[in-house]
Amino acid sequence: MIFKELGNTGLKVSEIGLGTEYLFRESKETTIDVINHAIKHKINYVDILFTVQNYLEKLAAGIKGHRDQLIITGHLGTKDNEGRFQKTRNIEECKKSFLKMLSILEIDYVDILNIQFVTLKDLPKLFNAGGLYELALSFQKEGKAKFIGISTHNVSIAIQAVNSGKIDTIMFPINFVNHNLSGREELLTTCLKKRIGLIAIKPFAGGKLLMRNQTVYIAKYQTGGIKLKKKIPRDLTPMQCINYVNSLPGVSVVLTGVKSVEELNENLKYLTQKEKDRDFSSLIEFFKNDTN
Ligand SMILES: NC(=O)c1ccc[n+]([C@@H]2O[C@H](COP(=O)([O-])OP(=O)(O)OC[C@H]3O[C@@H](n4cnc5c(N)ncnc54)[C@H](OP(=O)(O)O)[C@@H]3O)[C@@H](O)[C@H]2O)c1
Numbered sequence: 635m636i637f638k639e640l641g642n643t644g645l646k647v648s649e650i651g652l653g654t655e656y657l658f659r660e661s662k663e664t665t666i667d668v669i670n671h672a673i674k675h676k677i678n679y680v681d682i683l684f685t686v687q688n689y690l691e692k693l694a695a696g697i698k699g700h701r702d703q704l705i706i707t708g709h710l711g712t713k714d715n716e717g718r719f720q721k722t723r724n725i726e727e728c729k730k731s732f733l734k735m736l737s738i739l740e741i742d743y744v745d746i747l748n749i750q751f752v753t754l755k756d757l758p759k760l761f762n763a764g765g766l767y768e769l770a771l772s773f774q775k776e777g778k779a780k781f782i783g784i785s786t787h788n789v790s791i792a793i794q795a796v797n798s799g800k801i802d803t804i805m806f807p808i809n810f811v812n813h814n815l816s817g818r819e820e821l822l823t824t825c826l827k828k829r830i831g832l833i834a835i836k837p838f839a840g841g842k843l844l845m846r847n848q849t850v851y852i853a854k855y856q857t858g859g860i861k862l863k864k865k866i867p868r869d870l871t872p873m874q875c876i877n878y879v880n881s882l883p884g885v886s887v888v889l890t891g892v893k894s895v896e897e898l899n900e901n902l903k904y905l906t907q908k909e910k911d912r913d914f915s916s917l918i919e920f921f922k923n924d925t926n
Pocket residue numbers: 652653654655656681682683709748750751785786805835836837838839840841842844872889890891892893896897898900901
């Protein structure tokens with residue numbers, strides 16, 4: 635496993651990170667097994683996306699005893715609505731949800747506090763007095779968060795966020811489909827220049843790229859701005875997806891979402907296979923005409 639600098643944070647993150655969105659519906663045993671397996675294979679970056687109690691309790695069991703080995707991202711911007719996650723921009727709800735997250739996970743702080751699901755509508759209010767960013771800063775002052783980030787599924791918002799001078803990290807979907815997304819290059823270059831940690835999400839476009847030999851619909855939120863309908867090549871592999879994202883200058887960590895140890899194992903093959911098996915040049919060619 636290679637460890638990369640996460641922007642200017644001083645944190646060194648494993649090039650593959652663990653996304654936990656799809657563990658939401660899995661059992662406690664699976665969640666524990668996936669986390670243990672990830673740690674065994676030197677993954678040190680774990681993303682904790684929601685503040686739903688049942689999901690957090692399963693993750694808490696997985697991270698118990700491993701806090702010091704992990705770089706944890708927690709999110710601000712959803713609440714627990716009777717076992718489902720619901721987006722909220724209400725400051726009190728976000729505050730309560732984050733504190734509940736720390737308490738259920740039995741941790742004192744998150745390494746990165748990420749303001750999630752930022753849309754064009756959210757952006758103007760985000761940095762205002764009394765806004766979500768101010769709340770994140772207050773948690774940082776209290777030592778409950780080391781660094782502050784933003785995640786968005788829209789490239790122009792991502793560019794504005796990294797140019798704001800206010801955040802340490804940005805989470806954005808990066809995969810073959812958005813190879814020619816206009817603005818993506820600017821985002822990557824700005825992250826490098828300003829030393830903002832770029833956490834790449836959706837390397838498999840939310841799993842769509844691994845539905846091989848099937849015609850899939852890929853939505854804008856899975857690519858940061860491009861939607862398409864396409865038959866996926868039968869021989870596309872997870873390691874090609876991971877290798878592609880990892881090869882892009884500016885990317886610190888590729889967050890792969892998995893729902894089982896088997897999927898994680900398949901993805902970890904990236905670490906051991908020969909370069910010729912990880913070669914992705916034909917796929918750049920395959921997706922080269924898809925643009926926004
Ligand atoms: N902050 C935010 O707003 C935000 C938003 C999105 C994601 N994230 C984070 O980023 C992480 C990664 O994004 P993502 O999970 O949405 O997308 P992704 O990594 O592109 O896709 C994940 C899905 O791909 C499929 N998959 C993974 N490995 C596989 C394998 N070896 N073989 C077959 N299928 C496989 C699984 O779904 P199936 O098995 O069902 O096909 C899995 O759930 C998330 O888990 C989350 O932690 C954050």
